[in-house]
Amino acid sequence: MKFSEVIGQEELKSKLIQSVKDNRVSHAQLFYGPSGTGKLAIALAYAQYIACTDKQENDSCGVCNSCKKYSKLIHPDLHFVFPVITQQGKQSISDSFINQWREKLIDNAYFTYESWLETIKAENKQGSIYKDEAKEILRKLNLKTFESEFKVMIIWLPEKLNTTAANKLLKIIEEPPQKTLFILISEHREEVLPTISSRTQPIKIRRLTNDEIATALNKRESIDLQRAMLISKLAGGSYIQALYHVQASESRTNHFNYFVKLMRLAYQRNVKELLDLAKDITDEGREKQKAFLSYCLKMIRENFILNNNVSELNMLLEPEQDFAKNFSKFITQANVYKITEEIEVAYYHISRNVNSRIVLTDLFFTIMQLLRV
Numbered sequence: 001m002k003f004s005e006v007i008g009q010e011e012l013k014s015k016l017i018q019s020v021k022d023n024r025v026s027h028a029q030l031f032y033g034p035s036g037t038g039k040l041a042i043a044l045a046y047a048q049y050i051a052c053t054d055k056q057e058n059d060s061c062g063v064c065n066s067c068k069k070y071s072k073l074i075h076p077d078l079h080f081v082f083p084v085i086t087q088q089g090k091q092s093i094s095d096s097f098i099n100q101w102r103e104k105l106i107d108n109a110y111f112t113y114e115s116w117l118e119t120i121k122a123e124n125k126q127g128s129i130y131k132d133e134a135k136e137i138l139r140k141l142n143l144k145t146f147e148s149e150f151k152v153m154i155i156w157l158p159e160k161l162n163t164t165a166a167n168k169l170l171k172i173i174e175e176p177p178q179k180t181l182f183i184l185i186s187e188h189r190e191e192v193l194p195t196i197s198s199r200t201q202p203i204k205i206r207r208l209t210n211d212e213i214a215t216a217l218n219k220r221e222s223i224d225l226q227r228a229m230l231i232s233k234l235a236g237g238s239y240i241q242a243l244y245h246v247q248a249s250e251s252r253t254n255h256f257n258y259f260v261k262l263m264r265l266a267y268q269r270n271v272k273e274l275l276d277l278a279k280d281i282t283d284e285g286r287e288k289q290k291a292f293l294s295y296c297l298k299m300i301r302e303n304f305i306l307n308n309n310v311s312e313l314n315m316l317l318e319p320e321q322d323f324a325k326n327f328s329k330f331i332t333q334a335n336v337y338k339i340t341e342e343i344e345v346a347y348y349h350i351s352r353n354v355n356s357r358i359v360l361t362d363l364f365f366t367i368m369q370l371l372r373v
């Protein structure tokens with residue numbers, strides 16, 4: 001990754017580049033700061049810059065052999081350590097999960113610990129850096145460097161080092177072999193064992209500004225600037241949060257479109273198209289079906305409230321309000337409880353793995369009956 005691909009953080013980038021130019025790269029650094037600020041991206045750009053054989057004024061070249069290998073995360077002098085889970089038939093070390101790691105990181109360097117656990121299908125297991133990993137680190141650092149001047153060891157979330165692993169690493173972090181660079185990346189610095197953190201140079205990674213986030217959303221996600229600005233204000237300085245809001249607003253739009261369609265077809269008593277709609281929503285998968293039903297509950301409640309003229313409680317977006325102007329009069333004392341109950345029952349059945357298409361079809365037909373009472 002080049003520095004130009006890292007979101008914002010210009011001041012820090014210059015500082016890091018300058019330290020390389022001045023030949024004062026300290027051998028163990030702790031990048032710390034909240035999630036979504038780009039710590040991992042910065043570490044990668046920094047390491048790539050150090051290894052680049054044709055350094056430019058403000059960035060790595062991106063095309064030399066070293067940069068090419070860095071962009072695929074397969075440079076032989078670049079090593080990763082990250083929390084993993086215990087899994088049958090696999091050693092509990094990062095290399096057992098390295099392909100998933102590379103793929104995820106290349107796709108998007110901005111992700112959370114929880115999202116990493118999802119990638120490796122941890123289910124309810126917690127991730128940890130186990131003692132076998134410490135052995136691996138020692139082994140790798142005792143190899144000679146292959147192609148570049150520095151060996152780089154990026155340890156993502158050192159707060160997840162178990163005590164045995166941490167103790168094994170103390171000495172090598174304090175006195176690493178020649179030309180070795182440790183970059184530790186922490187989201188909860190106070191949870192890193194003090195014996196480890198005291199051996200590193202701390203570098204604080206600040207939250208992104210709204211402008212930095214908006215520009216990135218515009219450039220990377222093709223979101224128009226005005227909307228990007230709005231989203232950035234909800235993101236609390238985290239690009240991951242910003243992406244989360246983008247996704248949430250996209251699914252809200254989807255849900256809204258389905259909801260409008262459902263209510264129109266139910267009102268028109270269009271059985272054939274209601275059947276098709278149940279099929280379409282079934283095809284989206286159970287999680288989305290549940291999210292859609294939750295959305296329906298909310299919309300029914302809001303429309304009932306609106307029908308009763310308690311408009312100050314209304315939490316609807318503009319297109320939802322427009323729709324509600326006409327629709328709300330159909331949600332009354334006479335049907336609101338029954339519709340709500342039916343949706344809740346459908347939700348329950350879908351989460352219990354009952355055939356979704358049957359559940360949704362039944363629900364839609366019941367709504368058809370209830371809508372014009």
Ligand SMILES: [Zn+2]
Nearest residue numbers: 052061064067
């Ligand atoms: Zn290069």
